[in-house]
Amino acid sequence: MKNENLYNYILGIADNSLILGQRLGELTGHGPSLETDIACTNISLDLFGQVRSYFQYAAKIAGDDRTEDDIAMLRKERDYKNVLLVEQPNTNFAYTMARQFLFDVYHLAFLSELQKSTDLTLSAIANKCIKEVSYHERFSSDWIKRLGDGTEESKVKMQEAIDGLWTYTDELFHQTEADKAMVAEGIGVDVTKLKDAYYARVNEILEEATLEIPESKWFQKGGKEGIHTEHMGYLLAELQYMQRAYPNMEW
Amino acid sequence: MSKNWPLWEIFVRSKNGLEHRHFGSLHAADAEMALENARDVYTRRNEGVSIWVVESKNITASNPEHNGEMFEPAQDKVYRHPTFYDLPDEVKHM
Numbered sequence: 001m002k003n004e005n006l007y008n009y010i011l012g013i014a015d016n017s018l019i020l021g022q023r024l025g026e027l028t029g030h031g032p033s034l035e036t037d038i039a040c041t042n043i044s045l046d047l048f049g050q051v052r053s054y055f056q057y058a059a060k061i062a063g064d065d066r067t068e069d070d071i072a073m074l075r076k077e078r079d080y081k082n083v084l085l086v087e088q089p090n091t092n093f094a095y096t097m098a099r100q101f102l103f104d105v106y107h108l109a110f111l112s113e114l115q116k117s118t119d120l121t122l123s124a125i126a127n128k129c130i131k132e133v134s135y136h137e138r139f140s141s142d143w144i145k146r147l148g149d150g151t152e153e154s155k156v157k158m159q160e161a162i163d164g165l166w167t168y169t170d171e172l173f174h175q176t177e178a179d180k181a182m183v184a185e186g187i188g189v190d191v192t193k194l195k196d197a198y199y200a201r202v203n204e205i206l207e208e209a210t211l212e213i214p215e216s217k218w219f220q221k222g223g224k225e226g227i228h229t230e231h232m233g234y235l236l237a238e239l240q241y242m243q244r245a246y247p248n249m250e251w
Numbered sequence: 252m253s254k255n256w257p258l259w260e261i262f263v264r265s266k267n268g269l270e271h272r273h274f275g276s277l278h279a280a281d282a283e284m285a286l287e288n289a290r291d292v293y294t295r296r297n298e299g300v301s302i303w304v305v306e307s308k309n310i311t312a313s314n315p316e317h318n319g320e321m322f323e324p325a326q327d328k329v330y331r332h333p334t335f336y337d338l339p340d341e342v343k344h345m
Contacts, residue, residue: 033256033278
């Protein structure tokens with residue numbers, strides 16, 4: 001492939017939305033209430049819409065006969081480049097919202113930088129997505145505050161979720177080889193520069209939610225390189241089932 | 252969860268210039284959540300440009316048992332509609 005770095009770079013962005021969208025989609029018909037069920041699946045659909053734009057572009061760059069669906073459905077686990085954070089399970093609603101919040105703050109900052117990309121397709125996608133993601137961030141940070149500063153039980157659960165997921169936050173700011181190459185060309189976002197503002201924003205919301213900011217400095221990594229947690233295989237089994245069982249099926 | 256949340260009435264303005272219309276009701280713990288829920292439940296197919304939420308307990312409704320004295324006296328007073336005037340032909344769109 002002529003432009004392999006750009007291809008991998010786009011997958012790195014899109015896989016975060018794909019896997020998080022799949023996680024939220026699992027709540028269809030299971031959300032803790034009708035209203036939150038619709039809200040979570042709505043966010044899921046926003047993310048899948050974004051994924052389509054990215055994968056259509058990636059398929060064009062690949063220049064062979066692969067389609068957006070092939071890229072989404074037919075890769076092996078090691079070829080997915082999403083961060084570990086987004087593949088973590090819907091342990092309970094506090095986990096679902098904490099995962100969303102910890103990703104949304106990053107996602108919003110990332111897209112606002114991606115709008116400045118010299119790649120016009122990527123900057124146009126970022127420009128289109130940013131309104132959706134601004135809403136996601138508002139929605140999830142409201143829930144952090146509501147549960148953190150809610151009842152005794154909701155506070156305990158939200159604190160557990162934040163503590164449990166904290167170890168996956170630092171990976172958001174790691175750079176892959178494709179990242180570095182794309183930053184050098186003015187196409188990619190230098191995620192290392194987003195880190196301080198990210199933790200400042202996250203800490204501000206946690207404080208408002210009367211939650212403790214975790215002190216742990218030990219962080220997990222590997223998702224961006226295709227090394228995933230044990231949850232990923234189960235997620236992909238469900239995501240890929242139809243295409244694996246009935247290859248090339250359409251509806 | 253939503254069993255314990257209060258009920259909210261949702262009013263949506265479909266287009267600028269139109270009035271807010273009652274769309275339905277939903278559960279939410281607070282006003283901000285009611286707005287967000289209403290956005291997702293009632294406007295995700297591009298149905299609205301503005302949302303009002305009112306906690307249902309703040310609405311005072313007429314009692315159906317009093318419909319007789321409330322509404323029936325108006326039934327035989329058609330003269331309260333201004334339909335008995337002869338309009339000049341020049342007046343259109345009345």
